[in-house]
Amino acid sequence: MTATTYLYVPGDTPARFGKALRSGTDAVVLDLEDAVVAARKDEARELVARWVAACDPAGVELWVRVNPGELGERDIRAVAAPELTGIWLPKVESALEVEEAGRVLADCGAGHARISALVETAAGLLALPEIARAAGIRFLQLGEVDLAADLGIEIDDSAEQLLFARSQVVTVSAAAGIEPPVAAVSVNFTDPTTFEAETRRLRRLGFAGRACIHPRQLAPVRDVFTPTPAEVGHAEDILHRLAAAPSGVGVDARGHLIDEAVARSARRTVARAPRPGPGSGP
Structure with a gap:
């Protein structure tokens, strides 16, 4: 069965790596980007690289969200390992960025690893059809907070302001023949009823899983995306x-x-x- 739950873990908190792996999630996403302050980027990269190289994931997918740009290339070269499922590539605005990341992975002997592109800007949204067809892409995502800031929109509880972008990423994924997109995180982990209802709306829109920032979010996401x-x-x-x-x-x-x-x-x-x-x- 395709993964539906993707649990983020900050890349500078090694004590939580193993806990995440045993949490019941389908996939662990070790985050080297937003969850790590600039002063700790190098340390986090070393911690994640060491752990991934020694890890026995026992069927759990292992992803690493790298940084954009030159820093991201160093991240990819460090974490490329046989057990790595793939990388989450942030701030993507062109297919060339995806293809370059794929070349770096192949150069490091990790040609098996796949790529998930996070689209977080208006330019990236307009380039979605090309990004979806880039070599190495497994599925797409929206970085909704960054995208809203770039577009200058204000999101209310209904999130109807994101309907166009969400429908776009679902449509281009289907047209390109790749896996359906994974839905963006929600900071709401104290109100499971609201979180589950929101996740159910995303499933009806065509998303096939969701990124989570807390283990409490795993069960409602799995319930929504697993048919009865x-x-x-x-x-x-x-x-x-x-x-x-x-x-x-x-x-x-x-x-x-x-x-x-x-x-x-x-x-x-x-x-x-x-x-x-x-x-x-x-």
């Missing part, structure tokens, strides 16, 4: 009925028309279903 047994059963029934239909259309158990477009959504639901773990079963 009833949803999986309905999706499987749709696929069965369409396969058995004498033509290219059929009718589901609710009496609704089903065709290949409906089947595509059903396949996505089945693909997101949790897989039985070792030893599970009756």
